[in-house]
Amino acid sequence: MAMIEFAHVGKRYGGRFEALADLNFSVERGEMVFLTGHSGAGKSSVLRLLMALERPSRGRISVAGHDITNLHVSQIPFYRRQIGVVYQNHQLLYDRSVFDNVALPLIIQGAAPQDARRRVHAALDKIGLLHREKALPIELSGGEQQRIGIARAVVTKPAMLLADEPTGNLDPQLSADIMRLFEDFNRIGTTVLLASHDLALIARLRHRVLKLRDGRLIGDEGAA
Amino acid sequence: MSQTPRRSTEAAEKSRRGARSHRITFESRSRAWRRHHEQMAVDSLHRLRQRPLSSLMTMLAIAIAMVLPASLWLALSSAQLLDNNLDDSARMTLYLDPALSESQAMDITDRVRGDSDIASTELITAAAGLESFQQRLGMSDALAMMDDNPLPATILVQPRSRDPDAAQTLTERLGKIEGVTDARLDMAWLERLRELSELGRRVVLAFGVLFALGVLLVVGNTIRLAVESRRQEIEVVTLIGATHAFVRRPFLYVGVWYGLGGGILALLLLTVGRRWLSAPIDMLASGFGSHFSLPGIGLGGSVLLLICSTLLGLVGAWLAVSRHLADISPR
Ligand SMILES: Nc1ncnc2c1ncn2[C@@H]1O[C@H](COP(=O)(O)OP(=O)(O)OP(=O)(O)O)[C@@H](O)[C@H]1O
Ligand SMILES: [Mg+2]
Numbered sequence: 001m002a003m004i005e006f007a008h009v010g011k012r013y014g015g016r017f018e019a020l021a022d023l024n025f026s027v028e029r030g031e032m033v034f035l036t037g038h039s040g041a042g043k044s045s046v047l048r049l050l051m052a053l054e055r056p057s058r059g060r061i062s063v064a065g066h067d068i069t070n071l072h073v074s075q076i077p078f079y080r081r082q083i084g085v086v087y088q089n090h091q092l093l094y095d096r097s098v099f100d101n102v103a104l105p106l107i108i109q110g111a112a113p114q115d116a117r118r119r120v121h122a123a124l125d126k127i128g129l130l131h132r133e134k135a136l137p138i139e140l141s142g143g144e145q146q147r148i149g150i151a152r153a154v155v156t157k158p159a160m161l162l163a164d165e166p167t168g169n170l171d172p173q174l175s176a177d178i179m180r181l182f183e184d185f186n187r188i189g190t191t192v193l194l195a196s197h198d199l200a201l202i203a204r205l206r207h208r209v210l211k212l213r214d215g216r217l218i219g220d221e222g223a224a
Numbered sequence: 225m226s227q228t229p230r231r232s233t234e235a236a237e238k239s240r241r242g243a244r245s246h247r248i249t250f251e252s253r254s255r256a257w258r259r260h261h262e263q264m265a266v267d268s269l270h271r272l273r274q275r276p277l278s279s280l281m282t283m284l285a286i287a288i289a290m291v292l293p294a295s296l297w298l299a300l301s302s303a304q305l306l307d308n309n310l311d312d313s314a315r316m317t318l319y320l321d322p323a324l325s326e327s328q329a330m331d332i333t334d335r336v337r338g339d340s341d342i343a344s345t346e347l348i349t350a351a352a353g354l355e356s357f358q359q360r361l362g363m364s365d366a367l368a369m370m371d372d373n374p375l376p377a378t379i380l381v382q383p384r385s386r387d388p389d390a391a392q393t394l395t396e397r398l399g400k401i402e403g404v405t406d407a408r409l410d411m412a413w414l415e416r417l418r419e420l421s422e423l424g425r426r427v428v429l430a431f432g433v434l435f436a437l438g439v440l441l442v443v444g445n446t447i448r449l450a451v452e453s454r455r456q457e458i459e460v461v462t463l464i465g466a467t468h469a470f471v472r473r474p475f476l477y478v479g480v481w482y483g484l485g486g487g488i489l490a491l492l493l494l495t496v497g498r499r500w501l502s503a504p505i506d507m508l509a510s511g512f513g514s515h516f517s518l519p520g521i522g523l524g525g526s527v528l529l530l531i532c533s534t535l536l537g538l539v540g541a542w543l544a545v546s547r548h549l550a551d552i553s554p555r
Contacts (some may be wrong), residue, residue, distance in 0.1 A: 073553050077462075077465045078467075080464065081465035093456075108466045109462060111256070
């Protein structure tokens with residue numbers, strides 16, 4: 001069963017402008033896929049639809065076999081708990097410590113404190129920032145903040161990881177490090193969908209690439 | 225190099241766990257729910273303490289909006305207290321012809337007392353009437369200068385029945401007795417007092433509703449600002465799967481604390497106000513030979529006021545956060 005399935009998906013903004021048009025693709029469980037295209041091609045739109053931040057204007061999206069097109073508002077939180085998301089601008093809470101930021105999804109899901117502590121430490125250890133758990137995000141570099149964002153996305157062990165330009169502002173070395181983290185999570189079975197326009201980096205990593213132009217799929221290369 | 229095999233089993237174990245999301249039992253979920261409530265209750269109180277002046281001002285605004293209808297209600301219930309006292313003394317006054325002598329007046333009194341509808345009578349002779357009048361008003365000099373006593377003798381009549389209709393026919397019958405110039409039923413102004421207190425009740429209700437709306441607006445607006453200042457936080461927790469209830473919770477507690485604090489301040493204001501007014505009112509009342517004093521709000525009233533203010537705080541907060549949540553729901 002496919003992890004992600006788009007069937008004739010279209011998205012209009014403001015009733016006229018067509019950001020996505022007749023999008024068809026599927027991503028298998030355990031795959032790692034890049035989503036690329038020029039600025040304004042619709043990469044973020046695809047991810048926002050997958051996060052149920054927006055609803056498609058046309059077509060059907062299913063995730064892990066469940067149709068998410070018409071999720072009721074009250075079901076959306078529980079759907080979002082199943083996926084981990086990494087944002088270009090990190091979306092961290094700057095008045096909370098690194099530990100509290102990473103623990104947030106667990107608190108929202110009602111995990112017991114000892115259990116949460118153990119899992120936050122495991123996630124921070126994995127990204128190599130366990131020693132900064134008491135720091136405030138503002139005291140960390142951009143690359144470190146991005147890794148905190150990744151730790152928060154994976155702390156609940158989601159089956160699917162989405163990332164929108166996770167290396168947008170980072171130098172090539174840091175970008176490569178971050179990508180290696182995503183590959184690690186993919187290796188243990190997590191489905192990963194990454195939006196990026198860093199073509200050089202994508203080319204080096206040899207994963208499947210979905211190419212968008214003006215809201216249409218114009219390429220699907222290098223399937224594993 | 226014993227590291228490598230261990231790593232791979234760890235990875236396999238991780239992948240197995242990653243495939244199905246971890247299970248959280250109902251029991252641990254309800255414990256987490258309680259824990260979050262406790263945390264939010266403390267956390268929101270802490271936030272209020274961080275901005276003591278603006279928190280106090282909001283509470284004071286709520287307090288003022290609560291004090292006005294509450295004191296109106298107290299004033300009304302004191303009027304009811306008055307009318308309960310008067311209920312027992314629903315009685316008639318018979319005014320006698322000034323030309324009658326004292327013994328003739330006593331004869332009429334005896335005749336009236338003989339009536340089976342009448343419980344008791346009291347004759348107040350013209351002289352006695354004058355004397356008590358002088359005492360009450362301290363105008364002895366002015367009245368002493370008059371040659372004639374201008375007051376007629378009166379008979380106070382207490383009927384057996386409390387029924388207004390029966391009292392009315394009895395009054396009419398007593399008015400026809402020879403030597404009685406006029407018979408008045410004091411019920412008439414009692415009725416008017418009742419009508420007045422019905423009016424008062426409605427005024428209190430109208431003011432209560434208006435000021436309750438005022439409290440909702442004050443709390444709603446304050447919470448709206450708090451929501452605004454924590455917009456990013458709301459966005460982030462919503463992105464990672466927080467339910468509306470989770471997002472609302474801290475703000476609901478802020479609303480509850482505002483309401484409760486406002487209620488307590490309102491009680492304080494009412495107590496201070498009562499103290500401040502009680503001295504002149506005591507003096508005024510003793511001038512009328514009455515022991516009337518302002519009633520306090522009492523324990524029941526205090527609890528009711530606190531419940532009302534807290535509920536209003538809660539509802540105001542709810543409305544403010546819900547509006548924001550509706551704004552950020554997917555379209
Ligand atoms: N909320 C919105 N309202 C109106 N138009 C929007 C909205 N969001 C996106 N768009 C438009 O939809 C198109 C696709 O936007 P999207 O953000 O998906 O592009 P992108 O591929 O992520 O671009 P970038 O690489 O610059 O992030 C763009 O033309 C954009 O202007
Ligand atoms: Mg984008």
